[in-house]
Amino acid sequence: MYQPELESMSREKIDELQLQRVQRVLKRVYENVPLYRRKFDDAGFDPDSVRGLDDLRRVPFTVKDDLRSAYPFGMFATPMRDIVRVHSSSGTTGQITVVGYTRRDIDTWSDLMARTYASAGATPDDVVQVTYGYGLFTGGLGAHYGSERLGALTIPVSGGNTKRQVQILKDFGVTVLACTPSYALLIAETAMDMGIDVRDLPLRVGVFGAEPWSDSMRKQIEHAMGITAIDIYGLSEVMGPGVAAECVHQEGLHVFEDHFLIEIVDSQTLEPVPDGEYGEVVFTTLTKEGIPVIRYRTRDISRIIPEPCVCGRTFRRMERVTGRSDDMLIIRGVNVFPSQIEQVLGSIQGVAPHYLVVLSRKGALDHVEVQVEVSPEFRFDEVRELERLQKRVKAEIESALAVSIDVKLVEPKTIARSEGKAKRVLDMRDELGGA
Amino acid sequence: MIDQVSVFLENKRGRLAELSRALGNAGIDMHALMIADTEEFGVVRIICDRPNEAAALLDEEGFSASVTPVLAVAVPDRPGGLADVLEALERERISVEYAYCFVEPSGAAAVDIFKVDGPGADIVLSNAGFRLLAPAELYSPDS
Numbered sequence: 115m116y117q118p119e120l121e122s123m124s125r126e127k128i129d130e131l132q133l134q135r136v137q138r139v140l141k142r143v144y145e146n147v148p149l150y151r152r153k154f155d156d157a158g159f160d161p162d163s164v165r166g167l168d169d170l171r172r173v174p175f176t177v178k179d180d181l182r183s184a185y186p187f188g189m190f191a192t193p194m195r196d197i198v199r200v201h202s203s204s205g206t207t208g209q210i211t212v213v214g215y216t217r218r219d220i221d222t223w224s225d226l227m228a229r230t231y232a233s234a235g236a237t238p239d240d241v242v243q244v245t246y247g248y249g250l251f252t253g254g255l256g257a258h259y260g261s262e263r264l265g266a267l268t269i270p271v272s273g274g275n276t277k278r279q280v281q282i283l284k285d286f287g288v289t290v291l292a293c294t295p296s297y298a299l300l301i302a303e304t305a306m307d308m309g310i311d312v313r314d315l316p317l318r319v320g321v322f323g324a325e326p327w328s329d330s331m332r333k334q335i336e337h338a339m340g341i342t343a344i345d346i347y348g349l350s351e352v353m354g355p356g357v358a359a360e361c362v363h364q365e366g367l368h369v370f371e372d373h374f375l376i377e378i379v380d381s382q383t384l385e386p387v388p389d390g391e392y393g394e395v396v397f398t399t400l401t402k403e404g405i406p407v408i409r410y411r412t413r414d415i416s417r418i419i420p421e422p423c424v425c426g427r428t429f430r431r432m433e434r435v436t437g438r439s440d441d442m443l444i445i446r447g448v449n450v451f452p453s454q455i456e457q458v459l460g461s462i463q464g465v466a467p468h469y470l471v472v473l474s475r476k477g478a479l480d481h482v483e484v485q486v487e488v489s490p491e492f493r494f495d496e497v498r499e500l501e502r503l504q505k506r507v508k509a510e511i512e513s514a515l516a517v518s519i520d521v522k523l524v525e526p527k528t529i530a531r532s533e534g535k536a537k538r539v540l541d542m543r544d545e546l547g548g549a
Numbered sequence: 550m551i552d553q554v555s556v557f558l559e560n561k562r563g564r565l566a567e568l569s570r571a572l573g574n575a576g577i578d579m580h581a582l583m584i585a586d587t588e589e590f591g592v593v594r595i596i597c598d599r600p601n602e603a604a605a606l607l608d609e610e611g612f613s614a615s616v617t618p619v620l621a622v623a624v625p626d627r628p629g630g631l632a633d634v635l636e637a638l639e640r641e642r643i644s645v646e647y648a649y650c651f652v653e654p655s656g657a658a659a660v661d662i663f664k665v666d667g668p669g670a671d672i673v674l675s676n677a678g679f680r681l682l683a684p685a686e687l688y689s690p691d692s
């Protein structure tokens with residue numbers, strides 16, 4: 115453990131600390147963030163009225179749209195001169211949300227990521243390759259600062275140029291790899307193509323996140339690379355990576371409860387569910403200064419694992435996230451909303467606004483095929499007109515989504531219609547080596 | 550100029566049969582059929598009776614159909630017949646987008662169907678002495 119006195123605090127101390135901190139942050143946002151003052155007033159909620167953690171159920175939620183409507187800095191709770199960094203969520207312009215950090219926030223975040231590496235078995239003697247993207251995305255810099263805080267040798271490679279990633283992995287004697295799980299697999303495959311067996315290298319640990327990945331994918335990576343691969347969890351709205359992390363026992367992710375209050379709520383009724391039941395994950399930040407969030411609905415589905423963990427950490431674990439309650443997809447680490455596709459199709463003559471996104475795994479990376487109906491009214495005659503249409507649809511969708519896709523033109527009315535919300539996505543990626 | 554029906558078809562088994570049956574059920578007789586294919590889909594071109602009615606009917610049946618005007622030229626059915634027509638177009642710098650031919654049932658002439666880029670090809674061919682066929686010579690036109 116990086117901070118054993120904190121990570122193995124008694125349950126009573128955790129609850130006490132959480133209550134104190136949540137009372138403080140509720141007052142702080144009420145006084146400093148107009149959106150929260152409005153929310154609390156509209157709900158008739160008095161920020162001074164929380165006497166126990168159960169009272170939290172009376173507090174209004176925060177959703178992604180709140181952050182969108184506050185773009186760029188409307189939800190910050192500190193004066194701008196105290197903000198030393200901003201990051202944003204992945205996604206296209208117009209959909210991004212911005213988060214801000216004070217010096218103390220960066221410091222806390224570094225500690226949380228140091229805890230994350232330590233819980234994977236890393237120490238200051240390790241050599242860490244940070245392959246998460248550096249930039250507005252929280253992954254790269256989050257992983258970087260945590261590794262430096264731990265005291266490990268930190269290599270800021272960022273993403274891309276896979277051959278070079280492999281060369282560095284080998285030449286620099288890397289022992290810890292931080293990247294997305296699908297990219298890890300690609301690195302392993304590329305290494306093989308280069309005649310390098312990653313299992314022969316000193317690489318020992320993988321710290322993987324930013325996208326959901328299955329147990330069978332974990333086994334595949336661990337086998338291909340000869341490492342222990344742990345799952346980490348976070349989101350920029352709450353901090354970045356470093357909200358929760360698995361320990362070496364790989365049975366759920368310890369939530370850093372001294373900084374984040376986790377609730378699981380029924381995604382229809384929004385009432386908290388008993389520990390152990392599935393529901394939507396909701397976080398309240400207890401110590402963040404720049405942009406605290408209160409009862410932020412993540413749309414991720416998970417449950418609390420109530421039993422204590424053999425590692426000795428007293429922070430409760432959440433199960434690995436396997437689904438979302440809205441329709442957001444994560445494709446090659448990028449957040450994609452299928453509804454953006456609808457908007458694009460609506461502006462193109464010749465196609466109907468009906469589409470189907472078929473996701474599969476080709477090798478290590480996600481493959482996306484968007485099936486689009488040719489509209490019956492589309493006047494065409496030559497093959498090249500159809501090819502042009504296909505190319506145009508592809509270019510416009512790629513521009514809107516920021517991921518590369520294939521487009522397949524299909525005949526009118528072949529995409530299933532439904533009453534209520536149409537099933538727009540066929541995700542065949544669950545098991546590795548499947549579709 | 551005559552009317553040709555073009556239909557977009559995915560490369561799915563049975564689709565062409567369904568298309569043909571749809572026209573058959575509506576009492577629409579086909580006189581020529583040609584498919585241009587790519588890896589993912591095909592464009593079916595049909596000379597048939599009442600082409601505009603046929604296209605509307607196919608739209609209703611769930612196909613994506615259009616009507617395109619094309620040239621129908623009568624060409625003596627002998628070696629060099631087609632080359633004569635193409636050279637006449639080439640002299641006037643008219644490009645052929647696609648073409649296909651079939652022989653009239655009577656056997657006297659071949660019918661060459663052309664899609665060309667730009668207007669004026671019918672005049673060029675008439676002036677060069679070729680006979681353009683009217684719709685009624687090939688199919689029952691829409692009323």
